[in-house]
Amino acid sequence: MSPDLLAIAMFVVLLLAVFLGHPLGFTLGGLGIIFGVIGYGPGAFFILTNKTYGLMTNYVLVAIPLFILMAQFLDKSGVAEDLYESMYIVLGPVRGGLALATIVVSTVFAATTGIIGASVVAMGLLAAPTMLSKGYQKELTAGVITAGGTLGILIPPSIMLVVYGGLIGMSVGKLFLAAFIPGLLLSMLYLLYTFVLCYIRPDYGPPIPMKKRTHTTAQKIGMTMKSMLPPLFLIFAVLGSIAAGVATPTEAAGLGSLGALLLAVVNKRANWKFFKESSYSTLKITCMVMLIFVGANFYTAIFMGLGGGDMFERLLFAVSDNKWVILAVMMIIMFLLGMFVDWLGILLLCVPIFTPIAVGTLGFDPLWFALIVCVNLQMSFLTPPFGYALFYLKGVAPPGMELGHIYRGIIPFVILQVIGLILIISFPELVTWLPNFIMN
Template sequence: MSPEFVAVAMFGTLFVVLFMGHPLAFSLGAVAVLFGLLGWGGSPDQIFGIFANKTYGVMEEYVLVAVPLFIFMAQMLDASGVAEKLFHTMHVLWGPVRGGLGIAVILVCTVFAASTGVVGATEVAIGLLAAPNLLKRGYDIPMTAGCICAGGTLGILIPPSIMLVVYGGLTNISVGKLFAAAMLPGLTLSSLYIIYVAVRCGLNPKMGPPLPKEERTQSAKQKLGMVFTSLIPPLFLIFMVLGSIVAGIATTTEAAGLGAIGAMLLALAYRRLTWAAIVDSATATMKITCMVMVLFLGGNAFQSIFMGLGGGDAVSSVLLGLQVSPYVVLFIMMGIVFFLGMFIDWLGILLIVIPVFTPVAQELGFDPLWFGTLICVNLQMAFLTPPFGYSLFYLRGIAPPEMTMGLIYKGVIPFICLQWIGLIACVMYQPLIMYLPTALFGE
């Protein structure tokens, strides 16, 4: 088989298998076995030997120990009621403004994202609180859906992020530098969402009416107390995790352990630390970690066969052979990642495209840290893009009946456009990504 045929046939077969409804991890592994047998003469020994080596390599990756620790931290924060207290505080502070509750949702998601690193935990926690409140006060259904889904996806980009930990493990880039590089892009996206909601609801108050005066009963002292009790504890947790990494006190894995302990202490402070909460959090952590690891193994199997049969070289030669600007090639790669995000989980995309695109980016002269952060910014869109965006289904699972899937799709489209604006801004103005890593870690 020619490398070009391998590249087309493996991806084509993978999409067919996925559209038949099979799980991504097992689809990746099955396609890898099939093409390994076809490409290497039907001998399974070589194939399974490669798989065993790849599996052992994953198990040896120390930085991946941070994944279950960050997941446990997210689950404990969910159980602690931090999101509930934050949302109530932001509800009071921003309620009098047009679109204020939508802005409050995004602000709470931003703070919660910087505390958890998991999209599902953020979106479900905020969605259960926000969707009924916003709809009861007359907010536009697509606007409500868009705020919750887009705000929830910030958890995969704003550090500490599981995606950044995985990317660092795949590429041997410092996770601390990835955390620093992703901070400003994440906050930029959050700001774009807030500006959009404020402008849209300012022009059309029916989309996000302010709270009536009878609900604005809190004094300035009460508001200050609410901010102190609800905002300071999660900010301290963020400082403890990210600050220990930046200061060089702890590795990413050690900082994740600190975060897990900190989340339990927060739950204790809020009187939510029960044996049932610990068991539920540990069980959810085990399930999610197993899912991530199985995807890792399936993705590594697909990647090893694809690269071994020359598929990666074929794609690289096509991209590098284009007589165009390097930035045109960059946007072609970003477009491919965006397209894959409509159908495949972010982890599957990373495992498939990183071995192919990273050498191309280096050949074109792009900084690996900058390019990797662009990929991660792009992958945030994978949670929103129909038809298979995970955030859409997270919200539909907890939303009131009147929030149909069609209205959720309608609501996220403007936010996908904002994500593209944020991605283009990161390409056009590189300090948006590179300033913090350079300031904190040097050139």
């Protein structure tokens, strides 16, 4: 069988296996071995060994378990509870105020976690019961919690950006700086939509009754400062140390873990159960990530070696020779894959194939292309049928909030994410300005 046919068969079998629900890490590694042996013979095992050893010696990837540990510490430290309580009091009197507070807290929480599971679950437990008890529409409640939670995978420190940087050898610190404005742009779009919607339809997000507005302006300012300082301290410790050149992303991840632990100690949450649950969750998530990483790395090496990358390039240029049309096709492919495949699998499969085409052949800026890929993959957490954020929320949702409410609630926020992606594509300075300003 010719290498081109092997590459096509390899890709088709992968899609079939994913749609049948087989575990992604084992599927990628297994197909890599099977087609590697067919294409290369026993030499495929030397490729597997070499690729795995390369991952083991990649210093950047050490940041992954450290950022996950930081997220676990922070999730159990009580910081989100304090921040949401103060935002509830400050924004509650406004129409849709609790929804706005949820987005604000999710944005701040995203800048201190790096994974979405912690954000969606925490806000689902904190905000969903409160919003529903105050008469908020179920769809709006589900939408702001899931969309706000997905910011955790984009706003630095982000596990996605660490994986991206380690995958293609790009500066993780530069990726962090580049992702900051796009992440805040999406947050602002969510806030603007929610404010306008609740202004037009007050029954979707009624304000707190006048008789319950007992706090003075001074008290609100004090509560906001007190609840904001801990996460801002953590954000400064992680991102500030990277931007200032004091620490590498890996060292900053260790510093962030220590900072999150100190916050848990200050809030008197650091007991044996706290350490046990945080450590176990970190171990489980890290093993899952690295298993997919090893399998995808080997799969991609065999696929590219068989000429799969060249085949994809020929297919894309068969569609059009206009670079913007080709970019649109890439984005659509990743968007559609995001409905069925985990973001990590898409990242590890598509980036090694698409990046040489986008950067080398089409001449796009590598940093800009990296961010539009990551913004696109953020949508995979919201798009049915397998959006992880939807099921995270369903697992902790209060009685009465069904999966149908969640599915309907995410539709306008997916549209907002598409608008955000179009804005970032149209105005590359949204990505490139901050890293160029700070690092140059």
